[in-house]
Amino acid sequence: MNDTKRDPILVVDDSASIRDMVSFTLDSAGYEPHVSSDGVEALEFATENSVKAVVTDLNMPRMDGITLITELRKLEHYKYTPILVLTTEAGIGKKLTGKAAGATGWIVKPFDPEGLLKTIRRVL
Amino acid sequence: MANTIDLSQFHEVFFEESMEGLDVMESGLLGMDLNSPNEETINNVFRAAHSIKGGAGTFGFQEVTDYTHVLETLLDSLRSGELQLSDELIQLLLESVDFLKHMLQECQAGRTVSEQEIQVQVDRLNSFDGNASASNSGSPDAEPATAQTETPAPPTADAPWTIDFKTTEGFFRTGNDPYRILRELTELGKVNAEVLTDKLPVMSQLKPEDCHLHWKLELSNSTADEAEIREIFDWVIDDAEITISRGDEMPVKFSTEETRDDPPSAPNLLGDPAETPAARVRKEGTYQQQTQEVTSIRVNIDRVDMLVNLVGELVITQSMISRFKEHEATHGLAELIRGIEQLEENTRELQEHTMRIRMLPIDNVFQRMPRLVRDLSKSLDKEVNLELRGNATEVDKTVLEKISDPLTHLVRNSLDHGIETPQERMELGKFPEGLVEISAFHEGGSIVIQVKDDGRGLNRERIYQKAVEKEIIEPGTELSDSEIEMLVFSAGFSTATEVSDVSGRGVGMDVVKNNIEQLNGHIEVSSEEGAGSTFTIKLPLTLAIIEGQLVRVGNDVFIVPLLSIVKSTQIDDEEHKVIGGESSMYKLEEDYIPIVSLKDVYRIDADYTNATEGILVIVDSVERFGILVDEVLGQQQVVVKSLEANFKEIPTISGATILGDGTVAMILDMAGLLRESRSESE
Amino acid sequence: MESNEQHKNHLDQGKQYLTFVLAGEEYAIDILKVQEIRGFESTTQIPNTPEYLLGVINLRGSVVPIVDMRVRFSLSVEDSANPVIILVKHAASGSERIVGIVVDAVSDVYSISSEDVSKTPDLATNVVKQFVTGLATIEEKMIIMLDIDSLIGQGVLEDGQVISEAEEA
Numbered sequence: 001m002n003d004t005k006r007d008p009i010l011v012v013d014d015s016a017s018i019r020d021m022v023s024f025t026l027d028s029a030g031y032e033p034h035v036s037s038d039g040v041e042a043l044e045f046a047t048e049n050s051v052k053a054v055v056t057d058l059n060m061p062r063m064d065g066i067t068l069i070t071e072l073r074k075l076e077h078y079k080y081t082p083i084l085v086l087t088t089e090a091g092i093g094k095k096l097t098g099k100a101a102g103a104t105g106w107i108v109k110p111f112d113p114e115g116l117l118k119t120i121r122r123v124l
Numbered sequence: 125m126a127n128t129i130d131l132s133q134f135h136e137v138f139f140e141e142s143m144e145g146l147d148v149m150e151s152g153l154l155g156m157d158l159n160s161p162n163e164e165t166i167n168n169v170f171r172a173a174h175s176i177k178g179g180a181g182t183f184g185f186q187e188v189t190d191y192t193h194v195l196e197t198l199l200d201s202l203r204s205g206e207l208q209l210s211d212e213l214i215q216l217l218l219e220s221v222d223f224l225k226h227m228l229q230e231c232q233a234g235r236t237v238s239e240q241e242i243q244v245q246v247d248r249l250n251s252f253d254g255n256a257s258a259s260n261s262g263s264p265d266a267e268p269a270t271a272q273t274e275t276p277a278p279p280t281a282d283a284p285w286t287i288d289f290k291t292t293e294g295f296f297r298t299g300n301d302p303y304r305i306l307r308e309l310t311e312l313g314k315v316n317a318e319v320l321t322d323k324l325p326v327m328s329q330l331k332p333e334d335c336h337l338h339w340k341l342e343l344s345n346s347t348a349d350e351a352e353i354r355e356i357f358d359w360v361i362d363d364a365e366i367t368i369s370r371g372d373e374m375p376v377k378f379s380t381e382e383t384r385d386d387p388p389s390a391p392n393l394l395g396d397p398a399e400t401p402a403a404r405v406r407k408e409g410t411y412q413q414q415t416q417e418v419t420s421i422r423v424n425i426d427r428v429d430m431l432v433n434l435v436g437e438l439v440i441t442q443s444m445i446s447r448f449k450e451h452e453a454t455h456g457l458a459e460l461i462r463g464i465e466q467l468e469e470n471t472r473e474l475q476e477h478t479m480r481i482r483m484l485p486i487d488n489v490f491q492r493m494p495r496l497v498r499d500l501s502k503s504l505d506k507e508v509n510l511e512l513r514g515n516a517t518e519v520d521k522t523v524l525e526k527i528s529d530p531l532t533h534l535v536r537n538s539l540d541h542g543i544e545t546p547q548e549r550m551e552l553g554k555f556p557e558g559l560v561e562i563s564a565f566h567e568g569g570s571i572v573i574q575v576k577d578d579g580r581g582l583n584r585e586r587i588y589q590k591a592v593e594k595e596i597i598e599p600g601t602e603l604s605d606s607e608i609e610m611l612v613f614s615a616g617f618s619t620a621t622e623v624s625d626v627s628g629r630g631v632g633m634d635v636v637k638n639n640i641e642q643l644n645g646h647i648e649v650s651s652e653e654g655a656g657s658t659f660t661i662k663l664p665l666t667l668a669i670i671e672g673q674l675v676r677v678g679n680d681v682f683i684v685p686l687l688s689i690v691k692s693t694q695i696d697d698e699e700h701k702v703i704g705g706e707s708s709m710y711k712l713e714e715d716y717i718p719i720v721s722l723k724d725v726y727r728i729d730a731d732y733t734n735a736t737e738g739i740l741v742i743v744d745s746v747e748r749f750g751i752l753v754d755e756v757l758g759q760q761q762v763v764v765k766s767l768e769a770n771f772k773e774i775p776t777i778s779g780a781t782i783l784g785d786g787t788v789a790m791i792l793d794m795a796g797l798l799r800e801s802r803s804e805s806e
Numbered sequence: 807m808e809s810n811e812q813h814k815n816h817l818d819q820g821k822q823y824l825t826f827v828l829a830g831e832e833y834a835i836d837i838l839k840v841q842e843i844r845g846f847e848s849t850t851q852i853p854n855t856p857e858y859l860l861g862v863i864n865l866r867g868s869v870v871p872i873v874d875m876r877v878r879f880s881l882s883v884e885d886s887a888n889p890v891i892i893l894v895k896h897a898a899s900g901s902e903r904i905v906g907i908v909v910d911a912v913s914d915v916y917s918i919s920s921e922d923v924s925k926t927p928d929l930a931t932n933v934v935k936q937f938v939t940g941l942a943t944i945e946e947k948m949i950i951m952l953d954i955d956s957l958i959g960q961g962v963l964e965d966g967q968v969i970s971e972a973e974e975a
């Protein structure tokens with residue numbers, strides 16, 4: 001990977017371990033991860049910054065993932081940004097709710113670093 | 125690269141946050157109002173369980189995931205209102221929190237919990253209220269049987285796949301891009317694409333954010349089966365019409381209709397199933413009121429300690445410099461003196477703020493109390509209300525860790541021996557519910573923690589009798605009320621006629637007192653018969669720095685923790701008594717207290733040859749006693765250095781410190797000193 | 807691999823030792839264990855410790871115990887004009903400690919190979935003997951080779967229990 005221009009990716013999860021793991025994985029694959037621990041924090045960051053993709057958890061305090069996605073899609077510079085949802089739910093219901101709010105796709109938990117990167121590459 | 129990432133590096137964080145999550149669950153469950161459960165609280169409990177499940181799965185603790193999943197199912201039916209909140213359910217959930225904690229601790233220690241043990245717990249959860257839907261759908265997120273069964277076996281192997289891919293206008297709005305989908309398809313084989321623009325509106329009506337393209341795709345030279353192709357289109361099934369066929373078979377229309385099998389009652393993680401995303405947006409104002417949470421960062425404690433140490437050094441340096449203020453050579457150098465004074469002020473402030481980094485709210489310990497009181501009052505058949513005050517009071521992390529056990533014991537003690545049974549209370553004209561009040565507050569440079577109950581109070585007569593029986597005091601010894609009360613802290617004392625399993629466990633109040641003294645703290649009790657007792661613990665704010673009293677014996681300087689000093693005094697002949705020619709006692713008020721002569725215990729030179737020539741520093745530790753020294757010097761804050769860092773533990777010394785002149789001084793350990801002095805004189 | 811081999815040869819040709827003088831005898835310790843050499847300074851006594859433990863000093867903010875080697879080896883206690891403190895590193899179960907030893911004077915640094923060392927140190931006192939690994943003859947002088955690790959470990963810190971406790975923290 002070219003170090004001078006790394007693709008920034010926003011990672012949103014209230015779980016520090018998952019956040020650490022995702023950002024570490026992204027970092028070692030040559031992306032530039034930015035982390036937030038809930039929707040409010042993420043939205044604040046996103047308002048000020050542009051990223052190439054967003055990976056977000058759904059179940060979070062203060063602002064959940066669905067609201068975050070809806071809010072992000074309202075921002076001009078996030079209209080078409082790929083947003084991937086981290087979900088433990090393999091059922092279609094959750095995926096559809098995410099899709100309806102504007103999510104691009106999903107990553108089903110539990111996931112391993114390899115699976116995560118494979119999915120990320122689908123949208124970049 | 126990514127495939128070499130070692131996930132175990134994230135385990136510690138996972139365990140830590142899971143433990144925090146369990147605390148959230150526990151306090152949420154304990155605070156639940158059975159009649160009108162708070163929706164937000166239930167959500168918090170659910171979310172904590174959910175996070176643990178997700179993390180455990182990702183980091184490879186499958187049995188934790190599986191168990192949490194069952195727990196989550198139960199919580200979910202509670203949230204959806206299918207299950208009524210009951211005392212019984214709370215109890216079960218609390219126990220499952222305990223079990224989950226146990227599982228995580230085992231995982232952390234690299235061990236596993238046996239399958240049978242887990243199964244027992246799973247069965248308990250599953251068997252709770254058979255009419256609840258817990259078992260009908262198996263799980264809230266089991267993979268629904270999708271349209272897989274409709275997939276016909278590939279009739280003509282190696283025949284090219286034909287895919288009709290017609291986007292809808294909103295295709296781009298979810299951040300998807302047909303290009304990326306085609307790119308992915310090429311990874312499965314050779315793709316021939318034909319783009320149909322028949323849906324494209326005329327230029328004047330074309331909106332650039334809409335997508336109107338329609339592809340006819342042919343995938344050849346591919347070993348992919350239909351599922352693999354579907355997977356690529358998985359994210360866009362709602363934003364496009366997709367049909368996949370092979371050879372001349374009937375094209376299968378691929379849409380979400382056939383897989384949308386979630387029953388309307390399916391658990392909805394996000395709240396009301398009827399709530400559409402649009403409805404949620406309208407609610408956006410609601411999260412804002414909660415945005416005032418304290419933001420924090422996780423810092424390795426070693427780094428903090430390093431900083432604390434450095435600031436400690438700075439304090440020493442500063443006191444070295446300050447000594448020159450009184451020096452003759454600096455007379456008239458007003459500016460230098462001002463500078464020194466400013467340095468003093470800055471150092472003090474810097475120290476204060478640095479120490480605060482290590483400070484945590486006592487709530488961390490307090491939040492365990494409701495559970496303890498609940499469980500205990502159940503097993504003792506007593507009714508007890510618990511009140512916690514001053515939860516936000518901050519204490520040093522080490523103090524916090526070490527105060528938990530003594531505090532737990534005091535609360536046990538209050539419930540076991542203090543609070544009467546409802547019946548007894550009614551007969552006494554009290555409310556049937558007893559009250560235990562735990563409060564924390566700052567007072568001067570110390571933190572005070574009080575455990576107060578409105579129970580029967582200490583029975584001084586019985587205590588006295590017991591103390592005589594246990595040979596703690598001589599029969600006929602005259603003691604004041606407060607002295608009698610302090611006897612409960614004597615080693616080997618226990619007022620309970622039989623050791624109950626509640627406050628029993630072979631731990632007495634003497635251990636509580638010892639624990640607190642190890643923290644350079646102090647405990648006392650006051651009590652009114654029939655009206656209750658109050659235990660008051662006084663602790664230093666931090667262990668890294670103590671307020672010290674410098675004392676001199678001959679050429680040696682020692683430090684006595686200021687918190688344990690009662691007073692310093694010169695001894696008159698009539699206050700002094702020598703017993704058996706060897707050990708001497710001092711008459712303090714009505715009592716004789718032992719005198720510990722540092723000269724004799726340490727076999728060092730001193731100016732004094734007999735007790736009346738020295739100064740007696742009276743301290744309160746395991747018991748009151750006096751330390752005989754030559755001179756009482758100044759008081760100052762001292763930074764505690766461990767002797768073990770380069771050497772080993774020394775019985776009568778709790779640590780060392782570096783004084784303003786750069787020399788080392790020993791900090792005396794009160795309890796150890798008394799013990800040593802006793803064994804010396806034997 | 808090759809460089810490892812070379813390294814080993816180099817070691818065989820002579821490991822470096824610092825020698826010091828104590829009551830007229832010359833002792834050698836592994837120079838890699840030596841952290842620094844300081845002039846003598848007064849110490850603060852630690853109560854109820856063996857006599858050979860002089861006390862502690864303040865070494866840039868940490869508290870370091872100091873052992874008087876003359877007393878430790880039960881040698882005549884004539885004061886040396888210029889005693890010196892050698893600070894040695896002692897690694898025990900992962901944690902490194904610093905302990906100072908007081909000697910009459912520091913003498914020299916020699917390369918001593920294993921062939922130079924004979925194993926019949928019968929002349930020394932019993933206390934000394936348990937820490938002696940052999941005798942070396944360098945430039946017609948006899949040098950007593952000391953195992954500084956066991957001297958500090960068994961002779962000063964004594965029980966391993968305290969060490970493992972510190973480890974846990």
